[in-house]
Structure formats: structure tokens, C-alpha cells
Amino acid sequence: MLPQLRHRLTSWFATQVMRPPAVSWPLVRPSLNELAQYSPAMLPSFVQESAAAMKYLPLLGDLDWANFPESPHRMGPQAEAHAPFVAAYLIKLDKGLPSMPKLQEYLREQPALVWVLGFRLQPDPHTSWGFDVAASLPSHRHWSRLLRTLPHEQARFLLHASLQLLKVDLQAHLPDGFILGDEISLDTKHILAWVKENNPKCFVEERFDKTKQPKGDPDCKLGCKKKNNERKAADAATPTSEGLPASADLPPLEKGEYYWGYASGVVATKVPGLGEIVLADFTQTFDKGDQTFFHPLMAQTEAHLGRKPRFGALDKAYDAFYVYQYFHDAGGFAAVPWADRTDHHKTFDEAGLPLCEAGLPMPQKSTFFKQSHCLVPHQVGRFVCPLLFPDQSAESCPVAHKNWPKGGCITSLPTSVGNRIRHQLDRQSDDYKRIFNQRTATERINSQAKALGIERPKLRNQRSIAFHNTLIYVLINLRTRQRLRQAAATSTT
Structure with missing residues (x-):
């Protein structure tokens, strides 16, 4: 039996095609x-x-x-x-x-x-x-x-590396006089957390109670996605519809869109004939205001460019004196729409003193340092009626202002030159409109990022989402570089 079995196996192996x-x-x-x-x-x-x-x-x-x-904390010999x-x-x-x-x-x-x-x-x-x-x-x-544990410095290193590659490749393609990153735009993009509280088809009791943290993501926060940044003027226009009687219910207050999640801030710049490049990004929870993104993003932009950008295009959420101050110090200006009430708009004389409604410069009576209820601590000047300080020089106000019997007008303004620029900026000029058009750079970047899945990541903590976001911007820069090299190869052939 055994010899026969051995013979059959030997014959079978002999008929097989041996692999090379x-x-x-x-x-x-x-x-x-x-x-x-x-x-x-x-x-x-x-x-x-x-x-x-x-x-x-x-x-x-x-x-x-x-x-x-x-990472220096990797465990194990291999x-x-x-x-x-x-x-x-x-x-x-x-x-x-x-x-x-x-x-x-x-x-x-x-x-x-x-x-x-x-x-x-x-x-x-x-x-x-x-x-x-x-x-x-x-x-x-x-x-x-x-x-969930990768250090974010690794993703930021790749973003910086992608910018260095673009700088080298762009040297032969930039128009004369064009400085990469001299004109930037800054914006934020909302990111929805992967939690049932963001699913309208799922019943959740008190889904928008910020004290009840979703179980699916321990880091996400409740924030507002869409709401008008513009404050309404005190003097409303003539109504076009019939008013409500005092006994009738008031119309409902304007509401925004609320979600649990994060926000990704991005700084981008346009390159003529090529597209947009991401210069910096920063991810925070959704409860942080837009203005909190400004300084971290600009610090990162400076590190990547080696200098400050001179011009910036931002939306109304960034209508703050320190934004104007930043770009003024860099030698340019910030194109930001006016977001305050119209009656809060001030004019100034040559010495930088605000003018009252009668057109008179208001002297500075005192200063104080504001540290609470503000993002950037700063000095504030208190300006008073020129007809009553330092000594009374008139018996009545030329425009019969309602505050005259109460001691005259008083206004408090930041003493920073950025505040005067905010009030005096000509938002109808051609230069302003040209710079403000740079905002399309971040809009296009946000559109590309959305197509790559930035808006609804299936991740469950802030660290992984921040890493994910930065790699999306790295990929956007690499695709831009790929288009540049393909265009260069086509032109040479």
C-alpha cells in the first residue's frame, strides 16, 4: 500500500509545472x-x-x-x-x-x-x-x-514642506513684481461632529443643551453655523408694512443654525493663472468665535512665509481694531466690511481726535486699560465734549444734542491707530475692492476641502480631526503643484 501511494505522489509531482x-x-x-x-x-x-x-x-x-x-515616544525596539x-x-x-x-x-x-x-x-x-x-x-x-494620537506637528511639517516645494516651482512662473503671500484671505469652515445630536432624524432630548456633552465625541462643542454678523442701525428705516399693535405678539427672534462640532480656519493666497495655495490652518471647537482664529493663523502664516503679509481680505466677523493694526504695521491694509451700527461710525481730525456731531474735535480726558470681555487687552481713551472740557466755553451745543444737559457727549474708543483706520478706511475705493476680491481664494479652498470630506469626518476627537484637516490642505497644495508641473511640461513640448 505504501509503495503504491509513494509512486502515485511521485508521478503527480512530476506532472506539475514548477513555479519559476x-x-x-x-x-x-x-x-x-x-x-x-x-x-x-x-x-x-x-x-x-x-x-x-x-x-x-x-x-x-x-x-x-x-x-x-x-514621534520620540514610540514604544518597542522595532x-x-x-x-x-x-x-x-x-x-x-x-x-x-x-x-x-x-x-x-x-x-x-x-x-x-x-x-x-x-x-x-x-x-x-x-x-x-x-x-x-x-x-x-x-x-x-x-x-x-x-x-487619534499622532502629534499635529507632523501634519504641520508636511504643510510647510508643500509650501517650500511650491515656492521653488513658482519662481519661474510668477509675474514680475508679484510676491507670493503678500495678499491673503482668511476664513473659517464649519465641521460637523460625528454624533447623533447632529442627526435631525434621530430623537435626542435637549440636543442643543451645551451642558450635555455628546457621548460620541468628548471634545466637540455646540456652536452657531449661520448667523448675520451685521448689527442693525439704531435709527431704523421707514417701515414698509403695517406695524403690530402693542397687545399683539412680537415677531420671533432671528435664529441661527446650531451644530455640535469644530471649525477650521484657513489662510490662502491667489496665484495668477494657477489657483489658490493654503498658507496656514488652525482647528478649534465650534464654540470659539471667528476672531480667535486670527492671531494663531497669522503667526503660522508668518512662520511659513518668513514675513508678514501686507494685505488681507476678511469678512465682517473680523471687523476689529487689531486686525487693521496688524496689516497697517506690515505696510498695507485689511479689507474688512464695516460690521458695526452706522451711527457708531466716527470721523477724526488730523491729530486723531474723534469729531462730535457738531464737527468739533473731542479732547481725551482719560485712559484706562481694558483686559476683560475682550480678546486683545488694549488701552481705551475716554473723549468728552470740547465745549465743556477742560473748561466750559459755550452756553449751548451748536446742534442741540440731547446729551448737553447731562454733561455733553462722551465716547470711549481704543487708542490704537488700527481703530482710526477701521473708521476711516475708504470701502468704496478701487484698492479696497481689489483686495476684498481675494476672499474668493478661501472660498475656493473651502469648496475643495468640502469635496475631500472636511465637513463631515467620521472621526471622534479633536486631535484626529485637526490632523485630518491639515492633511486635506496639504493635498490641496500638492494638487496645485501637480497642475503647475503639468502645465510647465505641456508648454515645453
Whole structure:
């Protein structure tokens, strides 16, 4: 029995077609940006034959991966590097993959991409590329955990690296006299948290009670998405409809749209004939006001540009004296619409003193330092009626102002030159309109970011959402650079 079985097995093996020996490719390879410098002929054949690998190698490879700031707190003697994961997450965003399992499924089908990205490979001599793709990739649960703990400095490093690449590539394409980042726009984009309180089809008792934190996200906060920033004038226009009697109910108050979530602030600039570039981003919870984004974003913009931008276009939410002061100190101005009541608009004399309704300069009686109920502590001057201070010089007000019997007019204004600029800025001038048109840069960036999934991320804490947002802006810059290089290649041919 045994000899017969041995004979059959020997005959069966003899009839099988023996596999050719697997080609051995190096399992340890250079960093991604070094691979991007190789000619296609220097790459393994299975990489050359992969459309995905040859697409993402030039798109992602020029980033400074060799100096990527790996976390010093990685545990274990053979801790996984973060750079391959971050590069893979950029691919997830570019492909529009909705989840980590989908990303892992895509990478399992692309062994060349796994090789290029730099994952630690597990040898497998039975494959033509020499490694086991599935065993070389972490589990999708590990990737989800990792995203919640990655330091944001890594994403910000890549944003800075993308800007450095664009600066180099743009040198030969910018018009004469154009300074990259000299004119910027700043805006915020709302982000909805992945919680049931944001689902109108799900019943939640007191869904907009800010004291009841959603269980699905421990960091998100309740905020208003849409509300008019303009304050109404005290002297209303003549009504066009019949008034309500005193006994009738008052009309309902204007309400905004409220959500639990976050907000992403972004600074962008236009490049003629090319598009928009992201200079900085900053993510906060949704309960923070728009003005709180200004200083962190401008500090980051200065770090990336190496200087202050001279001109800025912002919406009414940023109608504050320190915004005008910032761009004035840089040698330009801020194009921001007037958001206060019309009757609060002041005029000034040559010495910088506000004029009263009679056209007289109001002397400064005193100053005080305001530190509470304001974002930026500042000095405030108290200006009084010139006919009563320092000595009374008239018996009546030339315009018979109602405050004359009460001791005359008193107004309190910040003493900063930015406050005078805010009141005196000519918002009908051609220069103002030209700069204000730069706001379309952030609008276009926000539109691209929305298409990449920034508005409804399936993530559950602020750290991962902030990392996700910055990588979206990195990808937008890389796509802009890709268009630039394609246009340059077309023009040379």
C-alpha cells in the first residue's frame, strides 16, 4: 500500500509545472522622497507596472519625508514609523475612501504602493514581489487608534514642506513684481461632529443643551453655523408694512443654525493663472468665535512665509481694531466690511481726535486699560465734549444734542491707530475692492476641502480631526503643484 501511494505522489509531482523562482526585491529601501528622484528604470519592475505607484510617487515623493518628525515616544525596539501611515492617509483622502478598512483593502490590492510608501515588509518567497502584503500592513483598528494620537506637528511639517516645494516651482512662473503671500484671505469652515445630536432624524432630548456633552465625541462643542454678523442701525428705516399693535405678539427672534462640532480656519493666497495655495490652518471647537482664529493663523502664516503679509481680505466677523493694526504695521491694509451700527461710525481730525456731531474735535480726558470681555487687552481713551472740557466755553451745543444737559457727549474708543483706520478706511475705493476680491481664494479652498470630506469626518476627537484637516490642505497644495508641473511640461513640448 505504501509503495503504491509513494509512486502515485511521485508521478503527480512530476506532472506539475514548477513555479519559476521568485524575484528577490530589496525589502529595505530608501525614503519616499529619495525614491521620487529615481528614474523609472531604477525601480523594480512591479513598481514600474503599477499605475497607482507611478501616480503617487511624484505626487507625494517630493515632500521632505527624510526629515519627517517621527514621534520620540514610540514604544518597542522595532516601533513602526509614522511616515508611511501619514502618506497612506493622504492617498485615502485623494481616493475618497470613506474608512480605514477601505484604505487597507485598497493597499492590499496595490503591493507596489505598499513597497513605495515604506511599510516594514514581511518576507514571502512565494510572491513575485517578495513580501506578504497583508502581513506588512497594520490592522485598520491600529490605524484608527494611531490617528487619534499622532502629534499635529507632523501634519504641520508636511504643510510647510508643500509650501517650500511650491515656492521653488513658482519662481519661474510668477509675474514680475508679484510676491507670493503678500495678499491673503482668511476664513473659517464649519465641521460637523460625528454624533447623533447632529442627526435631525434621530430623537435626542435637549440636543442643543451645551451642558450635555455628546457621548460620541468628548471634545466637540455646540456652536452657531449661520448667523448675520451685521448689527442693525439704531435709527431704523421707514417701515414698509403695517406695524403690530402693542397687545399683539412680537415677531420671533432671528435664529441661527446650531451644530455640535469644530471649525477650521484657513489662510490662502491667489496665484495668477494657477489657483489658490493654503498658507496656514488652525482647528478649534465650534464654540470659539471667528476672531480667535486670527492671531494663531497669522503667526503660522508668518512662520511659513518668513514675513508678514501686507494685505488681507476678511469678512465682517473680523471687523476689529487689531486686525487693521496688524496689516497697517506690515505696510498695507485689511479689507474688512464695516460690521458695526452706522451711527457708531466716527470721523477724526488730523491729530486723531474723534469729531462730535457738531464737527468739533473731542479732547481725551482719560485712559484706562481694558483686559476683560475682550480678546486683545488694549488701552481705551475716554473723549468728552470740547465745549465743556477742560473748561466750559459755550452756553449751548451748536446742534442741540440731547446729551448737553447731562454733561455733553462722551465716547470711549481704543487708542490704537488700527481703530482710526477701521473708521476711516475708504470701502468704496478701487484698492479696497481689489483686495476684498481675494476672499474668493478661501472660498475656493473651502469648496475643495468640502469635496475631500472636511465637513463631515467620521472621526471622534479633536486631535484626529485637526490632523485630518491639515492633511486635506496639504493635498490641496500638492494638487496645485501637480497642475503647475503639468502645465510647465505641456508648454515645453
